Amino acid sequence: MSAFEPVLTRIVGIENSHTLSVYEGQGGYQALRRGFQLDPDTVIEHVKNSNLRGRGGAGFPTGVKWGFLPSQEQSPGPRYLVCNADESEPGTFKDRVILRHNPHLLIEGCLLSCWALRANHCFIFIRGEYASEAKIVERAIAEAREAGYLGRNVLGSGFDIEVTVHRSGGAYICGEETALLECLEGKRGYPRIRPPFPAVVGLYGRPTVINNVETLACVPSIIERGGEWFTSLGPENNTGPKLYAVSGHVERPGTYELPMGIPLAELIEEHCGGIWRGRKLKAVMPGGSSTPVLTAEEALAVNMDYDSLAKAGSMFGSAAVIVMDETVDMVQVAFNLIRFYHHESCGQCTPCREGCGWLEKIMKRYTEGRGSAGDAALVLDICDNIAFKTICPLGDAARMPLEALITKYRAEFDARIAPSTFAGGGGGR
Amino acid sequence: MFSDEIIREIDDIIARYPVPRSGLIPFLHVIQREQGWISPEAQTWAAERVGISPAEVAGVVTFYTMFNTRPVGRYLLQLCRTISCKLRGSREIRNHLEQALSIKPGETSADGLFTMMEVECLGACGTAPAMMINEDYHENLTTERVDEILAACRRDAGTEVER
Ligand SMILES: Cc1cc2nc3c(=O)[nH]c(=O)nc-3n(C[C@H](O)[C@H](O)[C@H](O)COP(=O)(O)O)c2cc1C
Ligand code: SF4
Ligand code: FES
Numbered sequence: 129m130s131a132f133e134p135v136l137t138r139i140v141g142i143e144n145s146h147t148l149s150v151y152e153g154q155g156g157y158q159a160l161r162r163g164f165q166l167d168p169d170t171v172i173e174h175v176k177n178s179n180l181r182g183r184g185g186a187g188f189p190t191g192v193k194w195g196f197l198p199s200q201e202q203s204p205g206p207r208y209l210v211c212n213a214d215e216s217e218p219g220t221f222k223d224r225v226i227l228r229h230n231p232h233l234l235i236e237g238c239l240l241s242c243w244a245l246r247a248n249h250c251f252i253f254i255r256g257e258y259a260s261e262a263k264i265v266e267r268a269i270a271e272a273r274e275a276g277y278l279g280r281n282v283l284g285s286g287f288d289i290e291v292t293v294h295r296s297g298g299a300y301i302c303g304e305e306t307a308l309l310e311c312l313e314g315k316r317g318y319p320r321i322r323p324p325f326p327a328v329v330g331l332y333g334r335p336t337v338i339n340n341v342e343t344l345a346c347v348p349s350i351i352e353r354g355g356e357w358f359t360s361l362g363p364e365n366n367t368g369p370k371l372y373a374v375s376g377h378v379e380r381p382g383t384y385e386l387p388m389g390i391p392l393a394e395l396i397e398e399h400c401g402g403i404w405r406g407r408k409l410k411a412v413m414p415g416g417s418s419t420p421v422l423t424a425e426e427a428l429a430v431n432m433d434y435d436s437l438a439k440a441g442s443m444f445g446s447a448a449v450i451v452m453d454e455t456v457d458m459v460q461v462a463f464n465l466i467r468f469y470h471h472e473s474c475g476q477c478t479p480c481r482e483g484c485g486w487l488e489k490i491m492k493r494y495t496e497g498r499g500s501a502g503d504a505a506l507v508l509d510i511c512d513n514i515a516f517k518t519i520c521p522l523g524d525a526a527r528m529p530l531e532a533l534i535t536k537y538r539a540e541f542d543a544r545i546a547p548s549t550f551a552g553g554g555g556g557r
Numbered sequence: 558m559f560s561d562e563i564i565r566e567i568d569d570i571i572a573r574y575p576v577p578r579s580g581l582i583p584f585l586h587v588i589q590r591e592q593g594w595i596s597p598e599a600q601t602w603a604a605e606r607v608g609i610s611p612a613e614v615a616g617v618v619t620f621y622t623m624f625n626t627r628p629v630g631r632y633l634l635q636l637c638r639t640i641s642c643k644l645r646g647s648r649e650i651r652n653h654l655e656q657a658l659s660i661k662p663g664e665t666s667a668d669g670l671f672t673m674m675e676v677e678c679l680g681a682c683g684t685a686p687a688m689m690i691n692e693d694y695h696e697n698l699t700t701e702r703v704d705e706i707l708a709a710c711r712r713d714a715g716t717e718v719e720r
Contacts, residue, residue, distance in 0.1 A: 259561070297624055312579055314607065383683060
């Protein structure tokens with residue numbers, strides 16, 4: 129395979145890459161011109177052929193999702209595109225690179241997608257903390273409007289597109305697509321019960337497509353170079369350029385654009401300079417804080433794509449690679465994570481609200497060396513009572529990493545059992 | 558309650574949406590920028606602006622972590638405590654802040670300048686440890702860097718008082 133050339137971050141090193149003049153000078157908005165000469169259904173066809181899978185976490189094929197939108201005849205009236213820039217999964221900071229340094233690529237992707245979906249209004253839903261990123265994107269929208277790429281009668285097509293930046297108020301749950309819609313409607317971010325799905329009943333009860341920043345940023349290159357090109361980058365069914373956000377104990381943390389399917393070992397060793405301070409690798413959470421941990425041995429044998437990580441018992445998630453060296457205490461990790469999920473649970477479902485609270489208490493006990501002999505079994509039982517029994521996937525996102533941690537690193541948890549309750553050494557109750 | 562300029566900014570935000578209520582969360586940021594927190598009076602004002610009840614606004618304000626329901630210091634320090642920052646030493650930064658300001662998370666310094674809070678992942682995990690001061694990010698924190706930042710805040714606050 130020839131050397132990989134970045135697509136999403138190609139212009140990121142260039143000074144003022146966030147401005148229209150630099151973006152256009154680098155060939156920007158050519159895909160938009162091309163796309164607007166095509167029939168919207170042909171644009172959808174290209175995205176379907178690319179096999180692009182959503183970069184927000186679940187990896188759902190984008191073209192298929194777009195296909196769920198009812199036709200204008202079936203559902204006359206407004207329909208919406210929402211770009212998910214909530215980026216709140218711990219470990220994830222990849223979309224920020226696009227928002228800060230390549231906002232026009234995202235806007236071009238949004239505009240092409242609006243055209244394909246016949247949506248006249250796109251909302252870019254951005255986490256509240258990204259105030260400066262929101263300003264950068266708003267400025268880019270103003271520039272694009274000035275240039276005639278959005279607003280009334282885009283490129284003389286007769287088609288109008290509005291793009292609005294919506295700044296959220298700080299809540300991880302609003303990254304979940306239906307909570308996001310509630311927030312966009314000015315409400316508390318409570319996830320909705322599905323069905324109906326947003327494609328049919330979404331924002332203001334209208335058909336709505338929700339896609340991640342990186343997903344939409346892939347669309348211009350697909351229109352420019354075709355779906356086949358996209359499918360040539362990486363293993364079958366797991367293709368395209370990909371942003372990997374690497375944090376934790378590597379020499380050079382950061383966002384790296386590489387093809388889908390690269391070995392995790394290569395990412396850590398070659399691109400990120402290996403484990404910091406000359407230490408050894410202990411564990412990796414490969415796709416964000418919700419994805420089951422891999423031991424060093426598992427991590428060094430796996431490739432970074434949806435199917436490979438599923439086979440390894442974890443998930444590709446948002447490709448947020450959290451690296452832990454040999455000094456890390458897995459009990460502390462478990463406590464840190466469950467405290468996060470308990471804090472972020474919206475409280476609608478009992479298993480998630482109460483379960484996360486109990487789990488946090490148990491993990492706290494462990495960190496203080498006050499675990500009891502039955503705690504590990506209790507943890508797994510509580511997790512089992514959360515599994516697939518909640519309105520949204522946050523409950524599962526909370527329990528999955530915990531199950532993996534306590535199963536794979538059981539000895540570390542057992543070592544925190546208070547002596548009087550330790551059943552394993554003959555002195556038990 | 559607000560100047561004409563601020564009201565215009567808020568009305569501009571509301572006008573971007575097909576339904577006025579959608580503008581609520583974005584414009585609460587404007588109110589907080591102006592007042593430092595979202596007072597009960599501001600909540601009632603916001604409710605009227607978009608035609609919902611004050612209770613509904615209170616429900617929103619309390620759901621989202623960025624909105625302060627009580628006054629905070631001039632500089633609101635929000636230090637990330639989540640996994641990637643934890644791995645890169647956020648606990649040391651917290652200890653250092655506690656010592657330098659003689660406050661614990663949730664408290665405001667005696668001079669009213671600084672309020673410190675611990676928050677969850679800020680989406681800056683590759684440049685951990687990270688914190689926000691008001692709306693600005695500060696990343697790759699070290700204890701030395703924190704000292705510089707606090708000194709700069711104190712200097713800015715001092716010059717403003719003199720002006
Ligand atoms: C608790 C939770 C948090 C989520 N956070 C995000 C997020 O910050 N950004 C994102 O794009 N998707 C997030 N998702 C996934 C979205 O619900 C949705 O699947 C995604 O935005 C769809 O876009 P895609 O098909 O382009 O991946 C989250 C899901 C859950 C359950
Ligand atoms: S699973 Fe948790 S976050 Fe999701 S709706 Fe239920 S309580 Fe809320
Ligand atoms: S974990 Fe601290 S910014 Fe993400």
